[in-house]
Amino acid sequence: xxxxxxxxxxxxxxxxxxxxxxxxxxxxxxxxxxxxxxxxxxxxxxxxxxxxxxxxxxxxxxxxxxxxxxxxxxxxxxxxxxxxxxxxxxxxxxxxxxxxxxxxxxxxxxxxxxxxxxxxxxxxxxxxxxxxxxxxxxxxxxxxxxxxxxxxxxxxxxxxxxxxxxxxxxxxxxxxxxxxxxxxxxxxxxxxxxxxxxxxxxxxxxxxx
Amino acid sequence: xxxxxxxxxxxxxxxxxxxxxxxxxxxxxxxxxxxxxxxxxxxxxxxxxxxxxxxxxxxxxxxxxxxxxxxxxxxxxxxxxxxxxxxxxxxxxxxxxxxxxxxxxxxxxxxxxxxxxxxxxxxxxxxxxxxxxxxxxxxxxxxxxxxxxxxxxxxxxxxxxxxxxxxxxxxxxxxxxxxxxxxxxxxxxxxxxxxxxxxxxxxxxxxxxxxxxxxxxxxxxxx
Amino acid sequence: xxxxxxxxxxxxxxxxxxxxxxxxxxxxxxxxxxxxxxxxxxxxxxxxxxxxxxxxxxxxxxxxxxxxxxxxxxxxxxxxxxxxxxxxxxxxxxxxxxxxxxxxxxxxxxxxxxxxxxxxxxxxxxxxxxxxxxxxxxxxxxxxxxxxxxxxxxxxxxxxxxxxxxxxxxxxxxxxxxxxxxxxxxxxxxxxxxxxxxxxxxxxxxxxxxxxxxxxxxxxxxxxxxxxxxxxxx
Numbered sequence: 042x043x044x045x046x047x048x049x050x051x052x053x054x055x056x057x058x059x060x061x062x063x064x065x066x067x068x069x070x071x072x073x074x075x076x077x078x079x080x081x082x083x084x085x086x087x088x089x090x091x092x093x094x095x096x097x098x099x100x101x102x103x104x105x106x107x108x109x110x111x112x113x114x115x116x117x118x119x120x121x122x123x124x125x126x127x128x129x130x131x132x133x134x135x136x137x138x139x140x141x142x143x144x145x146x147x148x149x150x151x152x153x154x155x156x157x158x159x160x161x162x163x164x165x166x167x168x169x170x171x172x173x174x175x176x177x178x179x180x181x182x183x184x185x186x187x188x189x190x191x192x193x194x195x196x197x198x199x200x201x202x203x204x205x206x207x208x209x210x211x212x213x214x215x216x217x218x219x220x221x222x223x224x225x226x227x228x229x230x231x232x233x234x235x236x237x238x239x240x241x242x243x244x245x246x247x248x249x250x
Numbered sequence: 251x252x253x254x255x256x257x258x259x260x261x262x263x264x265x266x267x268x269x270x271x272x273x274x275x276x277x278x279x280x281x282x283x284x285x286x287x288x289x290x291x292x293x294x295x296x297x298x299x300x301x302x303x304x305x306x307x308x309x310x311x312x313x314x315x316x317x318x319x320x321x322x323x324x325x326x327x328x329x330x331x332x333x334x335x336x337x338x339x340x341x342x343x344x345x346x347x348x349x350x351x352x353x354x355x356x357x358x359x360x361x362x363x364x365x366x367x368x369x370x371x372x373x374x375x376x377x378x379x380x381x382x383x384x385x386x387x388x389x390x391x392x393x394x395x396x397x398x399x400x401x402x403x404x405x406x407x408x409x410x411x412x413x414x415x416x417x418x419x420x421x422x423x424x425x426x427x428x429x430x431x432x433x434x435x436x437x438x439x440x441x442x443x444x445x446x447x448x449x450x451x452x453x454x455x456x457x458x459x460x461x462x463x464x465x466x467x468x469x470x471x472x473x
Numbered sequence: 474x475x476x477x478x479x480x481x482x483x484x485x486x487x488x489x490x491x492x493x494x495x496x497x498x499x500x501x502x503x504x505x506x507x508x509x510x511x512x513x514x515x516x517x518x519x520x521x522x523x524x525x526x527x528x529x530x531x532x533x534x535x536x537x538x539x540x541x542x543x544x545x546x547x548x549x550x551x552x553x554x555x556x557x558x559x560x561x562x563x564x565x566x567x568x569x570x571x572x573x574x575x576x577x578x579x580x581x582x583x584x585x586x587x588x589x590x591x592x593x594x595x596x597x598x599x600x601x602x603x604x605x606x607x608x609x610x611x612x613x614x615x616x617x618x619x620x621x622x623x624x625x626x627x628x629x630x631x632x633x634x635x636x637x638x639x640x641x642x643x644x645x646x647x648x649x650x651x652x653x654x655x656x657x658x659x660x661x662x663x664x665x666x667x668x669x670x671x672x673x674x675x676x677x678x679x680x681x682x683x684x685x686x687x688x689x690x691x692x693x694x695x696x697x698x699x700x701x702x703x704x705x706x707x
Contacts, residue, residue, distance in 0.1 A: 097473060114472075115342070118338055129329055129331045131331060132329070134266070134267075134270075143338050145263075146338045147339060396628070399624075403621050403625060406617065406621060407621055413607060416604050421632050424632050424635035459631065463628070
């Protein structure tokens with residue numbers, strides 16, 4: 042288990058003259074977890090995108106530290122896994138190909154078939170390994186995203202609306218993923234579902250007023 | 251080295267995707283065939299001279315490229331995979347990969363149009379192959395250097411088709427003027443020494459635009 | 474800023490009057506007569522207006538690029554306001570330079586437009602300004618608009634050295650100073666102008682630059698007021 046921690050320091054985001062949120066601060070040390078809660082439109086997705094390094098904060102600073110080194114923004118992708126309903130995979134490639142191609146882009150190394158297979162097995166997609174993702178249902182696509190997000194064993198796993206599109210079996214799988222991540226690394230969950238928020242030891246609510 | 255492998259992976263992904271979808275290639279082939287057919291129609295039995303042929307050559311390349319190259323980023327935005335890429339690789343590596351893909355595509359385009367022109371226009375005789383080869387190579391690289399980052403800009407501006415030629419044309423004019431000049435010399439059979447000035451401009455353009463695009467790409471790609 | 478405005482008005486008025494009114498005679502006596510430049514005669518007056526506007530449009534573009542790059546670093550909307558204000562002025566001066574250039578071309582070489590490298594360059598600059606504003610009007614989110622137009626202005630700026638310095642050397646043209654001009658680099662670069670003309674010319678250069686500075690100041694202040702007054706979207 043690597044020692045890692047993430048810190049949000051007075052982070053604000055403004056967009057087209059409107060303030061989404063202001064001066065949000067928090068810190069999580071591995072093993073640990075944080076739930077970001079708030080109603081629709083309160084900026085949860087915006088905040089987790091800032092955490093992942095995909096969006097920049099208007100004010101304040103986010104820093105992820107792994108083994109004592111702070112990770113620069115352009116290298117965050119190596120340490121972050123991200124799942125959300127608005128994340129898309131490549132429809133023309135199979136589940137296994139998506140994992141393999143994306144992992145090659147991330148690390149330059151070819152992911153071992155055994156690793157890919159065990160991940161697909163964990164999310165219950167082993168039997169559809171070579172089918173194009175374009176043929177998947179939305180629930181299956183959501184499960185595939187988990188496999189993609191975990192292949193590189195990220196120090197920080199971010200889940201935005203973790204169980205959307207999932208059936209009971211899918212939800213159980215995600216619960217397991219969340220538990221394993223929060224006991225070995227950092228887990229961030231953005232949700233307005235109280236059960237999902239309950240997976241985490243800390244909570245920060247977003248919302249004006 | 252890992253960075254090279256990562257860039258290679260970006261290229262492989264795009265090439266595999268293109269093989270399965272054939273969106274860009276289809277657009278390019280259709281455009282080239284239609285453009286050349288229209289030109290043939292317009293000229294009827296007139297045989298254009300080297301200057302005109304050189305100009306026509308690059309005009310077809312320019313507009314074909316405009317119809318095909320924007321896809322390299324617009325397709326990612328349209329399909330929602332731009333976020334996926336942002337989470338999978340760094341902007342520098344992504345740019346290098348997309349640049350390589352665009353250069354390859356442009357080279358393929360120039361070679362096909364050359365073959366087509368040799369067959370359809372008797373005046374299109376490449377008398378100085380050394381000048382022509384270098385012009386086509388440097389021209390493709392330079393074209394791609396500008397076109398790639400501009401494609402990323404219009405993809406982020408949500409404004410697909412019409413804006414792309416408007417933004418690209420002024421930036422590509424120095425390149426277009428020079429390659430047309432050099433191609434004319436290649437068709438006339440000039441000695442290489444006469445085209446050295448043009449080659450210097452082309453190399454300069456490629457270097458400046460690649461360096462500039464590379465430094466600026468991060469600001470386009472990441473919000 | 475008042476000093477700048479007053480000096481700009483005074484200088485440009487002087488330049489306008491002397492540029493047009495001072496007679497051109499074969500044997501100039503003193504400050505109020507210009508010598509005849511062979512081949513140009515009355516047409517030489519264009520130099521007082523064409524060169525400064527062309528110069529100013531390039532300056533305006535470089536300033537716009539500078540503030541665009543500053544925005545990328547500071548993410549301060551004020552820098553973007555300045556970048557856009559300068560680009561608007563640059564566009565205006567570019568139109569003036571193109572028109573005065575076309576008039577010169579008509580009287581000297583017979584037709585309004587010839588695709589000589591310098592003419593092409595000013596046309597390209599016009600296209601760049603047009604593309605810049607087309608891009609800006611296509612983006613609604615102001616942070617994205619500022620970011621992308623700054624990048625575009627910089628990219629366009631990278632190509633400017635090509636058509637200012639490189640192309641005229643490679644493609645022979647009509648402009649004084651292009652390859653193939655038997656007179657050499659032309660009256661401006663080689664200072665063939667007589668002292669009396671030089672005075673008016675340099676004053677014109679200074680005057681137009683001051684005009685640009687003053688107008689930029691006014692535009693930026695107006696833009697800031699509009700920014701503060703406009704209601705937030707969303």
